[in-house]
Amino acid sequence: METKEKTRFKHLEKWESTLSACIRCGYCFEHCPMFKYTGWESDAPRAKIITAFGLLSGELEPTKMAADKIFNCFYCKRCEAACSSGVTLTEVFTDAKKDLVEMGLKGPGTTSVTYMNCARCLVCVKACPHEARFHGEDGIETDPVKCQACGICVEVCPAGAAKIENNFGTGREDLITESSRFLSTHTSAKAIVFACNWSYFPDLQASRLPESETHDKDYEIYVNMCAGRLESQLLMAPFLNKAWGVLVAACPEDECQHKNGNTRAKKMIQGMQSTLERVNIDPARLQVVEIPAGDKTLFQAEIDTFIDRLNSMGPIR
Amino acid sequence: MIHQKGIPMKSVDESKLREIFGDNNVKTDPSDLYAFGSDSSVHHAMPWAVVRPDTTGQVQKLMAYANDALIPVIPRGGGSGMCGQTVPIHGGIILDMKRMNRILEINLPDVYCRVEPGVVDDDLNLALKPHGMFYPPTPASSRIATIGGEIANNASGVRSVKYGATRDAVLGMKVVMPNGDLVTLGAHTRVEASGYQLHKLMVGSEGTLGIVVEATLNFVPIPEYRCMGIANFDHLSHAGGAIGAIMASGAIPSMLELVDSVAIKAVNKTMNLGLKEVAASLIFEADGMVKEAVDYEINKMKEICTKHHGSDIKTSYDPKERAKIFMGRKKLFPALSKYDDSLSSTSLADDMAVPYSKMAEMAGKIHEVAKKNNIIMTAYGHCGSGCMHTKILMDTNREDQWASAKKAITEIYEYVRSVNGTTSAEHGIGLSKAESFKVEKADSLKLLQTIKQALDPNNILNPGKLMQAPEDWVTATGLRYAVHN
Structure with a gap:
C-alpha cells in the first residue's frame, strides 16, 4: 500500500480528515450552478473536493487548470445543504484558494474585476457585503479569496466599471438571451420568473424533456446568484419580447446570503413599477415575492397566483 | 489481453476524439482526468481522456476507433457507483453519458417510456409525476444516478420489495456493441419470448458488454x-x-x-x-x-x-x-459520516443479500466480526428484498485499519455464501467485491468469460472488472485516502 507524500498546502492541511469523510456520493451535483452550466462532472463540487485531495496529497500538480477548478465557484453553498456527510465544502475551497493565491495561482473564477472606466468613487467598496473590494496600489481591487461573486458591485457601479469575470450563464446578457428564446419559441409563454439561487431549489435540471411535455409551458424560471444583482435592463427585456409579466423571487427580509441584495432588488422593482404605471402598464405585471430558502411549495404557489393574475389581465396592449 | 498491469500505456489520438466529439466535449487535462478517476468507492485510477457524446453515432464512431486501436472505454453515468465500476483500472477513455439525457417519449397508453442513458432517475420521476406514474427501482442515489448506470448495475432501492429491481422495469434497449455496431434488444411489450433475453444480459453487466444508448422502461401508477x-x-x-x-x-x-x-x-x-x-x-x-x-x-x-x-x-x-x-x-x-471525526464511513461489503430467515443472524454476524477486528460496522437494509447494507467506520489514514477491514470483509462474505446469500444485492461488483464474487460464481466464471470474449473479443469495454478484477481489492488501484504507515 502506498503512503502518499504531502505537498505544502498549509491552509488546506487542516481539512485532511474532512476530505476522507466526504463519501463522494455526488449528491452535491444537481444543486451546483457550475455543473448545471458546463455539464462537466469535473466542475461539480465533488470534483473540487477530489481536486483538493489531489493537491494536498501531491497526486495532482498545482497548475492553473487545477486552480481554476477551485476558483470557479459561486459560493451558493447548495452543495453544503445537500451534503450527506456534513462537509462544509466552501470552507475547504476557501482554504485551498488561500494556498493557491500564495503560490501565485490566482484563478479568475467568478470574482469581480474593475475596468479602466472606474472613477474610484468607492461605492462598490462600501456596498460589497463580503469586504472583498478595496483601494489598492492599482486602484480598486478584489480579493479573490473573499469575493463570492454576488454581483452587487456590478449593480451599484455608476460607471459600469465593475464586471463579474466569469458569469457561467448567470449574467445579464445570458439571461436576456435565454428568456427571449423561451418567449419566442413557446406560443403559450406568458411570464418570466427570475429567482435568486436561494429562492429556487431547482428540481428537474439535468435531463431534457420531450417536446410534447414542454410545448405548452406558460412560464420559465431563470436563476442568478442574488436578487441584488438584477438590473432594470434585464427585468424590462421580457416585456419587449411580449411577456405578459415578470416575477422576481428573493430571500425574505434579513435572510439574504449577501446581506442586503434582497432589499436592493425590492427598492429597484418599486421604482420600476412606478415607471410602468407612467406608461399605462399595470405595475402588478412586475412583482417581487419573498421565498425562504428551499420552500418549493410556496414558490410554486406564488408562481401559480401570478399566472392566474396575468390570465385575468391578458396580454399587454 | 492488452490491458494487464505492467503493459505500457497506450496513447490516445486526441485529434480523433476532437473530430468525433468537438473540442468542447473532450477533456485531457490532468485536473479533469483526476476528478474522473474516482466514483463513490474507495478506488482511484487515472483515465487517459474523457469524452461526452451527444448522439448514438458518436458512440459508434468512438467504439469503432477504440476497438481498432485497442483502447479501453469505460462508460460512466453519475459516478455514484460504490464498488469502483467506473474507475479506469487500466486507463483508457471515460465515456461520460450525462449529455445523452433526453426523455424521448412518455407513452401512457402503452405504459412505457423511452429514455437516453444519461437521464437522471429523479428527473424521470418528475416527468412521470404529472401523469400519476413513477419509475419504481429508485435507488437511494436517485438524485444523481442515471438510467444507464442503474441498468449497468441492476440498481434497486427501498421499494424494490414490491416493485422489483431495474431488471424488472427494463423492456428493451438499443446498445452500441464494442465494435461500433448498433443493436436493438428486447421489445416495447410487457412480455417477450422471442429468443435469448439479451437486454436482460446487459442489465448488471457493469459496462463490460455494450453501451446502452436508449432504454425502454416500464412505469407504474403512484399509489393513492x-x-x-x-x-x-x-x-x-x-x-x-x-x-x-x-x-x-x-x-x-x-x-x-x-x-x-x-x-x-x-x-x-x-x-x-x-x-x-x-x-x-x-x-x-x-x-x-x-x-x-x-x-x-x-x-x-x-x-x-x-x-x-x-x-x-x-x-x-x-x-x-x-x-x-x-x-x-x-x-x-x-x-455514520459524522459518527466520529477520526473515522470515515467506507462502502465495502455494503450490500450483500441473504435469505429472509437469515437477515437477523446476518446482522448479529456483522456485529461479531466488527468487534473481533476492532472496527465499527452497522447493519441496516431493505430486509424485505433480502438486502443487508453495512458501512465500515474506520480511520482510513491508518494502514492497519485497512488490513482489519479486509479481514472482516472476507469473514462476512464467507458467512453470506455459507447461508446461500449473494455478494451484491444492488450495488454491483466492480473492483471492491470481486474477491467474494469469484468464489461465489466459481463454477460459472468460465462461462462469464466466454460471454465477455464473444461480445468483446478485444476486451476494450471496462476491462478489469467483475471476473477480470484483481483478487486483492485493497491493492487493485490507488486508494482515494491518504494512507500512512
Missing part, C-alpha cells in the same frame, strides 16, 4: 394511499422472525427496513433524534389504490410484529408522521 409503521425489538432474532413471517404472510410490503442498534446509536449521537436504543427496529409500509386493502396489509404486518415481541408499534397515513417514522433511517447515512 401509503401507510408506514415502526416496531422496536429487544432481540435481533425477534426482528428476524418478524421479517420472515411478514414476507410469507401474503401481505406485500412496499417497504420493509431493518435498522440495528449501532445504527440507532449513531443517529442518536449525531442527530440527537432521541430514538429508543433497542436491538433493532423494523420500518414497514403498505401502499395501494384502495384504503381498505392498505389497511388490511398494514394490520397484518402490525399483528406479525406484535406476535414476534415487537413493541412501541405505531402506524400512520399522515405524510408528516411518516416522515418522522422514517427519519432515523433517512438520517443514517449522514449520521
Whole structure:
C-alpha cells in the first residue's frame, strides 16, 4: 500500500480528515450552478473536493487548470445543504484558494474585476457585503479569496466599471438571451420568473424533456446568484419580447446570503413599477415575492397566483 | 489481453476524439482526468481522456476507433457507483453519458417510456409525476444516478420489495456493441419470448458488454394511499422472525427496513433524534389504490410484529408522521459520516443479500466480526428484498485499519455464501467485491468469460472488472485516502 507524500498546502492541511469523510456520493451535483452550466462532472463540487485531495496529497500538480477548478465557484453553498456527510465544502475551497493565491495561482473564477472606466468613487467598496473590494496600489481591487461573486458591485457601479469575470450563464446578457428564446419559441409563454439561487431549489435540471411535455409551458424560471444583482435592463427585456409579466423571487427580509441584495432588488422593482404605471402598464405585471430558502411549495404557489393574475389581465396592449 | 498491469500505456489520438466529439466535449487535462478517476468507492485510477457524446453515432464512431486501436472505454453515468465500476483500472477513455439525457417519449397508453442513458432517475420521476406514474427501482442515489448506470448495475432501492429491481422495469434497449455496431434488444411489450433475453444480459453487466444508448422502461401508477409503521425489538432474532413471517404472510410490503442498534446509536449521537436504543427496529409500509386493502396489509404486518415481541408499534397515513417514522433511517447515512471525526464511513461489503430467515443472524454476524477486528460496522437494509447494507467506520489514514477491514470483509462474505446469500444485492461488483464474487460464481466464471470474449473479443469495454478484477481489492488501484504507515 502506498503512503502518499504531502505537498505544502498549509491552509488546506487542516481539512485532511474532512476530505476522507466526504463519501463522494455526488449528491452535491444537481444543486451546483457550475455543473448545471458546463455539464462537466469535473466542475461539480465533488470534483473540487477530489481536486483538493489531489493537491494536498501531491497526486495532482498545482497548475492553473487545477486552480481554476477551485476558483470557479459561486459560493451558493447548495452543495453544503445537500451534503450527506456534513462537509462544509466552501470552507475547504476557501482554504485551498488561500494556498493557491500564495503560490501565485490566482484563478479568475467568478470574482469581480474593475475596468479602466472606474472613477474610484468607492461605492462598490462600501456596498460589497463580503469586504472583498478595496483601494489598492492599482486602484480598486478584489480579493479573490473573499469575493463570492454576488454581483452587487456590478449593480451599484455608476460607471459600469465593475464586471463579474466569469458569469457561467448567470449574467445579464445570458439571461436576456435565454428568456427571449423561451418567449419566442413557446406560443403559450406568458411570464418570466427570475429567482435568486436561494429562492429556487431547482428540481428537474439535468435531463431534457420531450417536446410534447414542454410545448405548452406558460412560464420559465431563470436563476442568478442574488436578487441584488438584477438590473432594470434585464427585468424590462421580457416585456419587449411580449411577456405578459415578470416575477422576481428573493430571500425574505434579513435572510439574504449577501446581506442586503434582497432589499436592493425590492427598492429597484418599486421604482420600476412606478415607471410602468407612467406608461399605462399595470405595475402588478412586475412583482417581487419573498421565498425562504428551499420552500418549493410556496414558490410554486406564488408562481401559480401570478399566472392566474396575468390570465385575468391578458396580454399587454 | 492488452490491458494487464505492467503493459505500457497506450496513447490516445486526441485529434480523433476532437473530430468525433468537438473540442468542447473532450477533456485531457490532468485536473479533469483526476476528478474522473474516482466514483463513490474507495478506488482511484487515472483515465487517459474523457469524452461526452451527444448522439448514438458518436458512440459508434468512438467504439469503432477504440476497438481498432485497442483502447479501453469505460462508460460512466453519475459516478455514484460504490464498488469502483467506473474507475479506469487500466486507463483508457471515460465515456461520460450525462449529455445523452433526453426523455424521448412518455407513452401512457402503452405504459412505457423511452429514455437516453444519461437521464437522471429523479428527473424521470418528475416527468412521470404529472401523469400519476413513477419509475419504481429508485435507488437511494436517485438524485444523481442515471438510467444507464442503474441498468449497468441492476440498481434497486427501498421499494424494490414490491416493485422489483431495474431488471424488472427494463423492456428493451438499443446498445452500441464494442465494435461500433448498433443493436436493438428486447421489445416495447410487457412480455417477450422471442429468443435469448439479451437486454436482460446487459442489465448488471457493469459496462463490460455494450453501451446502452436508449432504454425502454416500464412505469407504474403512484399509489393513492401509503401507510408506514415502526416496531422496536429487544432481540435481533425477534426482528428476524418478524421479517420472515411478514414476507410469507401474503401481505406485500412496499417497504420493509431493518435498522440495528449501532445504527440507532449513531443517529442518536449525531442527530440527537432521541430514538429508543433497542436491538433493532423494523420500518414497514403498505401502499395501494384502495384504503381498505392498505389497511388490511398494514394490520397484518402490525399483528406479525406484535406476535414476534415487537413493541412501541405505531402506524400512520399522515405524510408528516411518516416522515418522522422514517427519519432515523433517512438520517443514517449522514449520521455514520459524522459518527466520529477520526473515522470515515467506507462502502465495502455494503450490500450483500441473504435469505429472509437469515437477515437477523446476518446482522448479529456483522456485529461479531466488527468487534473481533476492532472496527465499527452497522447493519441496516431493505430486509424485505433480502438486502443487508453495512458501512465500515474506520480511520482510513491508518494502514492497519485497512488490513482489519479486509479481514472482516472476507469473514462476512464467507458467512453470506455459507447461508446461500449473494455478494451484491444492488450495488454491483466492480473492483471492491470481486474477491467474494469469484468464489461465489466459481463454477460459472468460465462461462462469464466466454460471454465477455464473444461480445468483446478485444476486451476494450471496462476491462478489469467483475471476473477480470484483481483478487486483492485493497491493492487493485490507488486508494482515494491518504494512507500512512
